[in-house]
Amino acid sequence: MTMTASITTAIGSQKQEAVKERIALILSLEIAQQHTITSDTATKAMLATFMSGSTPKIYLDRDDPLQEEELNGIVIRNTSERYEDGSNVKKKVNAVYEVLVIGGAPATDSEHGDTIARRTVQRIAKIAHKILNSGYYVRLGFDVDYIGWRKVKDLETFVPKAANDEISNIVVTRFEVEVYFDDAAITAAPVTLETIVCTIEPNTGIYQVLNGVVDDVPEVPPVEP
Amino acid sequence: MTGELLTELRDTAREVIESEGFEAALTVTDKSSNTATVNGIATMHHTSIDAQTGLPVSGRQAHAIITIAALVEAGLSVFTDTLKPDLPVLRGFKVSFVDAFGKSQSFVVTDARPSATLGAVTCALGDKV
Structure with missing residues (x-):
């Protein structure tokens, strides 16, 4: 039997991509806003280390090593999609995105760099966490039926291997955002x-x-x- | 009595660190803000470090090797810990030197690893504003 292609619908950009880009957009807008509105000078200075001018340094789908001049920065990547039961028309998807807040800090006359780096990275990660977890972004700003829900999950902080010899005192705080949505399937004509x-x-x-x-x-x- | 070969080893180590042609001029400031220039070996290079997230980070590592004798002779306060007065205490010392690009680099000692065998200390250096 000779088989030919059956799907005549073009398969283009996917919902998980739109969600990932939306997470990046929200963080970019809101971190810039936080930098503008905060009256706490320490927080403003910390936010400034994650910005280039007035734009937060957010890297989407970055897998190459982050260069020293690119730090401090935030990396957003999607890591997995788990499919649950559904039908031929649509499946329920749990997509997991990771947010990596990566930064370092130089020492000052009064404080060592590792202390400043850890405090800065954890402060910025917590701000990003609170932004995505806020009531304004229950559906990440999408129309009500575009996603089901989002869950902003645990934060964990660690120091990269060899960072004890690293002059910039690199620290990383990571958290995940789990987003639940329906993924439409390519439908076929019903069997007669x-x-x-x-x-x-x-x-x-x-x-x-x-x-x-x-x-x-x-x-x-x-x-x- | 210290053996002849061990004494010679220590002398040779000091010569290599300070005056055999690999030395750099290091400006060192102790925690009492005394500053002196001593010769030592300075290195700085870039490397990728494992960020444990699947995303490596490119960073710099810098080290200085200095003899304790040179620091003491320069008048810097090295043995300052009252509980462990025999231990050289260098974490927090400031070190600066000119790199291969002709740029002056300033650091703070983040980790000091003295060798009581050779009389030298390897210092891991961290960025300093």
């Missing part, structure tokens, strides 16, 4: 089923009509009144 029509004639038996053709069916005894 054969129709069966049964006519019951109590006194003469059962006749089966298959696709309009009367099949031979065994005689059955008439039902006694």
Whole structure:
């Protein structure tokens, strides 16, 4: 049997990509806003280390090593999609995105760099966490039926290997955002089923009509009144 | 009595660190803000470090090797810990030197690893504003 392509619908950009880009957009807008509105000079200075001018340094889908001049920065990547039961029309998807807040800090005359780096990275990560977890972004700003929900999950902070010899005192805080949505499937034309029509004639038996053709069916005894 | 070879080893180590042609001029400031220039070996290079997230980070590592004798002779306060007065205490010392690009780099000692065998200390350096 020779098989040919059946899907005539072009498959383009996916919902998980739109969600990822939306997470980046929200963080970019809101971190810049926080830098503008905060009256706390320490927080403003920390936010400034994650910005280039007035723009937060956010890297989407970055896998190459972050260069020293690119730090401090925030990396957003999606890590997994888990499919649950659904139908041929749509599946329920749990997509997991990771937010990496990566930074370092130089020492000052009064404080070592590792202390400043850890405090700065954790402060900025917590601000990013609170932004995405806020009531304004229950559906990440999408229309009400675009995603089901988002869950902003645990934060964990760690120091990269060899960072004890690293002059910039690199620290990373990571958290995940889990987003639940329906993913539409490419639908096919339904399979044509054969129709069966049964006519019951109590006194003469059962006749089966298959696709309009009367099949031979065994005689059955008439039902006694 | 210290053996002849061990004494020679220590002398040779000091010569290599300070005056055999690999030395750099290091400006060192102790925690009492005394400053002196001593010779030592300074290195700085870039490397990728494992960020434990699947995303490596490119960073710099810098080290200085200095003899304790040179620091003491320069008048810097090295043995300052009252509980462990025999231990050289260098974390927090400021070190600066000129790199291969001709740029002056300033650091703070983040980790000091003295060798009581050779009399030298390897200092891991951190960025300093």
